[in-house]
Amino acid sequence: MLEVLERAHDRVAPGMRALPPGELSLVFLSDDALARLHGAFLDDPSTTDVITFAGHPELGSAGEICVSADTAARYARAHRIDFSLELALYVVHGWLHLLGYDDLAPEKKRRMRRAEARALREVRRAGALPRFHLRQHTRSPAGGSPG
Numbered sequence: 001m002l003e004v005l006e007r008a009h010d011r012v013a014p015g016m017r018a019l020p021p022g023e024l025s026l027v028f029l030s031d032d033a034l035a036r037l038h039g040a041f042l043d044d045p046s047t048t049d050v051i052t053f054a055g056h057p058e059l060g061s062a063g064e065i066c067v068s069a070d071t072a073a074r075y076a077r078a079h080r081i082d083f084s085l086e087l088a089l090y091v092v093h094g095w096l097h098l099l100g101y102d103d104l105a106p107e108k109k110r111r112m113r114r115a116e117a118r119a120l121r122e123v124r125r126a127g128a129l130p131r132f133h134l135r136q137h138t139r140s141p142a143g144g145s146p147g
Contacts, residue, residue: 065094
């Protein structure tokens with residue numbers, strides 16, 4: 001999916017910077033885990049769908065996109081949409097943040113939503129929409145293996 005987005009960069013995000021060189025980290029988290037990151041780095045302990053951290057190309061990092069699989073699953077169920085599509089949207093949203101998109105002001109948010117729609121069209125057109133499956137993970141006691 002990300003390879004498709006990079007190839008379609010000029011159609012999806014015209015005039016925006018390219019993704020910095022380096023490894024892009026995608027992290028799929030629970031609501032609780034992402035809320036802890038949200039509190040630690042953005043001083044807001046509420047749940048959220050996506051947090052993006054800028055990369056450090058000099059260290060080989062293009063950035064990190066952290067998404068809440070719980071939020072995507074809940075939203076998809078409530079709106080009767082495909083979980084994979086919703087989670088892919090969160091990844092696209094994070095990727096656009098790394099390119100310089102901002103969604104805090106209403107006009108910038110509309111611009112970002114249009115870019116998200118273009119990105120998802122490109123991904124679908126290329127047949128590159130990932131199939132995600134949510135599995136519940138239970139923590140095991142220290143030293144034990146998950147049951």
